[in-house]
Amino acid sequence: MTQAPMRTVSRVADLIDQFDHLNPTRDLKELIEASGLPKSTVLRLATDLVNRGLLAINSKGYYSIGPAFLRWTRLAQEMWHVDEQTLNVLESLVRDLGETATLYVLQGRSRTAIASVDGTHAIRNVARLGEPLPLTRGASAIALLSGNLALIDSLKNAALLGEEESFDVDQLRTRAAQAAELGYSESQGEREADAASIAVPVRNQEGRVIAALSISGPISRFGSGVRDKALGRMIAASNVLSTNGIGPVGGLL
Structure with missing residues (x-):
């Protein structure tokens, strides 16, 4: 795997890692501040993760861990x-x-x-x-x-x-x-x-x-x-x- 895909994988992991029992939901601003990633990167990754079910977003714009994790959790x-x-x-x-x-x-x-x-x-x-x-x-x-x-x-x-x-x-x-x-x-x-x-x-x-x-x-x-x-x-x-x-x-x- 080349350096660019490896960096993308690390950034995806960093983004998902911002959610825990203390922070089950975060809005876009919180994700940017917590991850330290550029706004454009966070928005692009978050959108892709939502489309894949790995993140979810509610009507108020708050992200959370998505339902796709249910099968991996089990x-x-x-x-x-x-x-x-x-x-x-x-x-x-x-x-x-x-x-x-x-x-x-x-x-x-x-x-x-x-x-x-x-x-x-x-x-x-x-x-x-x-x-x-x-x-x-x-x-x-x-x-x-x-x-x-x-x-x-x-x-x-x-x-x-x-x-x-x-x-x-x-x-x-x-x-x-x-x-x-x-x-x-x-x-x-x-x-x-x-x-x-x-x-x-x-x-x-x-x-x-x-x-x-x-x-x-x-x-x-x-x-x-x-x-x-x-x-x-x-x-x-x-x-x-x-x-x-x-x-x-x-x-x-």
């Missing part, structure tokens, strides 16, 4: 869902530890949550399923990289081209290697200022890291005693998932 749910046993493992962690438990998978140069159970505290972290997150920050990112060290070079090259945020390559490589040796990773305030996380890798039957199991919550609740208790439970949970699998989605990883 397909994604069928292909990317975890099995009941995996959900039970997440729920068990939440009951024992009180913090949000999430399963992340590697997708290209990002990580994505495919299953999550909210913590029991009033103040808790909430993971958004399907949202791409960086691989350069956060405990789950390090846990995923611990089994995919070669990917760090790809992240480095993308950062040099301006396609990814800049980061300390040596530090990331060291943290990933340490996580591979220790069997877990942890972070505080890396992606969100007041959030902490602990993550362990999940492997398939060949021993390859295919997912990261994490718990996350406010830093104030992640003292050394909590970490020690959490690690024992999380390693046991990871062993269960690594032995029994995580459901149909495991075949895609």
Whole structure:
């Protein structure tokens, strides 16, 4: 694919990405401001996406995600869902530890949550399923990289081209290697200022890291005693998932 079509694909993705649960509808002005694209480009892309059913526009001129996504949503749910046993493992962690438990998978140069159970505290972290997150920050990112060290070079090259945020390559490589040796990773305030996380890798039957199991919550609740208790439970949970699998989605990883 040449550079021009690739740029168009990126712009379409950028435009669709402006819609979420906080902004389910946007008018043309909001789309232009949020996407940073020229008015003519936004209008052309939006019109084409409406014609294809990927966006919809109401009588007041507000755009929203279109009905064509319904068939893809159902397909994604069928292909990317975890099995009941995996959900039970997440729920068990939440009951024992009180913090949000999430399963992340590697997708290209990002990580994505495919299953999550909210913590029991009033103040808790909430993971958004399907949202791409960086691989350069956060405990789950390090846990995923611990089994995919070669990917760090790809992240480095993308950062040099301006396609990814800049980061300390040596530090990331060291943290990933340490996580591979220790069997877990942890972070505080890396992606969100007041959030902490602990993550362990999940492997398939060949021993390859295919997912990261994490718990996350406010830093104030992640003292050394909590970490020690959490690690024992999380390693046991990871062993269960690594032995029994995580459901149909495991075949895609």
